[in-house]
Amino acid sequence: MIRVLVVDDEELVRSGLRLILEAAGDIAVVGEARDGAEAISAVARLRPEVVLMDVRMPGMDGLTAAARLLSRPDAPKLIMLTTFDLDEYVHEALRLGAVGFLLKDTPPRELAGAVHTVAGGQAMLSPSVTKRLIASYADxxxxxxxxxxxxxxxxxxxxxxxxxxxxxxxxxxxxxxxxxxxxxxxxxxxxxxxxxxxxxxxxxxxxxxxxxxxx
CATH class of the missing domain: 1.10.10.10 (Winged helix-like DNA-binding domain superfamily/Winged helix DNA-binding domain)
Incomplete structure (x- = not known):
């Protein structure tokens, strides 16, 4: 089973992600967090392999949390959740070491597939999404x-x-x-x-x- 932590300030989003991921059969959502601070604590406590984390949240945002999580020697694989208007933040997260990102309207099958991909050691670099956004926002x-x-x-x-x-x-x-x-x-x-x-x-x-x- 692939252990996943879901981080988003909206309960509805967290619940939806949990349902989608656990329907895959080999993914277990071991915890949820409402902001970056909770995410850091949950990672230390639950040891997930993959973290799905929203970029913009009240309190500690996803980018700040990403910097802290990815500095750990045992850092989990980190996928940022975003919408197009937040791509510049995701670009910075990729520079920090995040393995990719997902749009919040990603189809369920692709969401589970993304988790499998990063858990298997591959970064998410989709020609249709990731390359376009990196090219658009690279400084x-x-x-x-x-x-x-x-x-x-x-x-x-x-x-x-x-x-x-x-x-x-x-x-x-x-x-x-x-x-x-x-x-x-x-x-x-x-x-x-x-x-x-x-x-x-x-x-x-x-x-x-x-x-x-x-x-």
Missing amino acids: RTPSRAEAARTQLAALTGREEDVIRALARGLSNAEIGRELHLTEATVKAHVSRVLAKLGLANRVQAAILVHDADLA
Whole structure:
């Protein structure tokens, strides 16, 4: 069972998310929290594998809570819940190390699938949603773009091919087909790229590529 904590200040939203997730059969909502402070306490007490957390809440908001949770050595996988008008906050959460985000009107099947994806160690980088929002809200100032390009210069040509494909939202299997590599080889390249660049996950890698204006 995948242990999930749901964080939202609206009880109706929390109840709806619980019903949807537990209908999957292999997901257990082990707790709920109404704000960021409650979320931090609940994570310490319940040890969920995945946290679904709203961005805007009274008291401690989701972004502040995300920074604290993701600084923990045993940090859970964090998915932010948002609406389009809050995307700039989600972009910052991704920079902190969140593995992705969901819109609150995400279809039930996709919601459960997202939890399975991040619990399995993959970041949520959907070409139809995540890539578009990262591209829209990335702060591409000249200094940031130059810093990103300098950081990416440490990669080999093949590693740069991989990270560019990753930034387009491709899975390891899709990258392998495009670059004529085995999926295991792509996985090794991705791990090496993240380690070389000091990044926590695929989403942070994609943001770096977008910051460098290379996507």
